[in-house]
Amino acid sequence: MINKQNNLLAINGGTPITKEKVLIHKPYLLEDDFKAVDETTRTTFISGNGPKCMEFEKKLADYLGVKHVFFTNSCTTALDLAFKAKNFPAGSEVIVPNFTYTSSALGPLLNNLKIVLCDVYPDNGNIDVSKIETLITNKTVAIVPVDYAGNPAEMDEINAIAKKHNLYVVHDTAQSIGAEYKNRKTGTLADVSTFSFHGTKNLTTGEGGALLTNDDEIAKRVTFMREKGTDKQSFLVDNKDRGFYEYVDIGSSFVQSNILGALGITQLNKIEEITQKRTQIAEYYKNELANIRGLDFIRITDNSKPNWHLFGILVSPEQRYWIMDALRAEGIMSNVHYTPLHRNKFYKGMATDKEMQGSMKFFSRLLRLPIYPSLTQNEVENVIKAARKIFS
Ligand SMILES: Cc1ncc(COP(=O)(O)O)c(C=O)c1O
Structure with missing residues (x-):
């Protein structure tokens, strides 16, 4: 359960989980x-x-x-x-x-x-x-x-x-x-x-x-x-x-x-190494963030192995932007993604929200967490701590 008034949260003036920001993305260049x-x-x-x-x-x-x-x-x-x-x-x-x-x-x-x-x-x-x-x-x-x-x-x-x-x-x-x-x-x-x-x-x-x-x-x-x-x-x-x-x-x-x-x-x-490192991080997130009420994961297609280009969590639409801001205040860069095409100026009028309920539901629940091969174990732990703190 989220308690938005929790004084320990950095968004409410509490101490952030990390002062060193955990970026949402970094290229893997060696x-x-x-x-x-x-x-x-x-x-x-x-x-x-x-x-x-x-x-x-x-x-x-x-x-x-x-x-x-x-x-x-x-x-x-x-x-x-x-x-x-x-x-x-x-x-x-x-x-x-x-x-x-x-x-x-x-x-x-x-x-x-x-x-x-x-x-x-x-x-x-x-x-x-x-x-x-x-x-x-x-x-x-x-x-x-x-x-x-x-x-x-x-x-x-x-x-x-x-x-x-x-x-x-x-x-x-x-x-x-x-x-x-x-x-x-x-x-x-x-x-x-x-x-x-x-x-x-x-x-x-x-x-x-x-x-x-x-x-x-x-x-x-x-x-x-x-x-x-x-x-x-x-x-x-x-x-x-x-x-x-x-x-x-x-x-x-x-x-x-x-x-x-x-x-x-x-x-x-390095592609095998890149996929493997991303997979390890995704599996760790999934284990550590399992069973949190109000936090779901993206459904993986049957018989598939994703490359974990992104790690998305699905949260309540009403609280999504607040959770994003709360994560950022804790030092964890999180973000939303893709406004459905029909909601953009250029594509407006091509469909209605009613016709595009799946897109609207997915978009309104989606938050992305940091995932990339150079993410350290300490940074991964900080992401988990911040998510648990917000959802506790
Ligand atoms: C699904 C999809 N298609 C196409 C593109 C465009 O890729 P590029 O920037 O290489 O043109 C992107 C970019 O993120 C994408 O997510």
Whole structure:
């Protein structure tokens, strides 16, 4: 039971659990990362799609067991490319979960497609599979499931619906590198998947992303479109008898610097360690915070192993902001997440709160706690102490 008047709480003038703030996020960058960036910066190849980028793509493809990997400058551009590669008629419809980052919707929108919002489960924020078919019309061409917090969406069910209605599946795996669904890694579970390597993600290149696919046709188009519509890729890979490259298609510049390719490699070398450390922290939180009345955890998808990109707790909507402020006063940085799309200025009018009850319930209960590999045991204990103090 929460007693908001408790004088011992730092928010009410009591002594905080820690004076050293426990940050909500820190990138996991070690000496091998700094060295790789330094060494590559000193080579003459620092521009786009260099040898380090290609090595990173190859290593990521091997790690996942996927045929084609395209390192891009963000997940947002990878989502854009995923739709650019298909040429769907303008106005075709794409089903997007209502609880996601705007980029999941921008991919279709940037390609003159219409988005149709689908509600999510109130207990984990992933697309509510039971609602997808009710939204399919003769204009529907694709679905964009998202793995919220690195907890995989129900991809078998989603792919089955897609197969039945001949739909394209673009899996927004921005948050889920290293996660598994039925013993298969995310990034391999749909027609196209898209990772983010933004500074907050489990594997980071500062900014960055990747498009992954087993489809040769999609890969062929993406190869040109990522490079301003040119065939520079073949020029870079095999430049024996050609001194030029051609402009063969429409496109834009979605390539990454060779410096970031080098960073991708050293980060990928640590991915198992990163996932393991995050999993240990998540399990510790779950053990230590179990059985607190009014504090629930996000439901994990059956037969899945999340990568624990985020650790969310679900609390009472009426007290959520107060709990966030109380945690912060104790020295623990906590935060809310994603205002449902339909509640944002740009998407307003596309759905009502009544139609989006799952998203509204999840959003209004969600608080995120610090989780990252460099979080010390002392910091983890402080998070737990602060939560117990507030909920006691
Ligand atoms: C679900 C989802 N999709 C896409 C993105 C965009 O990623 P990026 O910043 O790499 O473009 C994010 C960013 O956090 C995200 O959470």
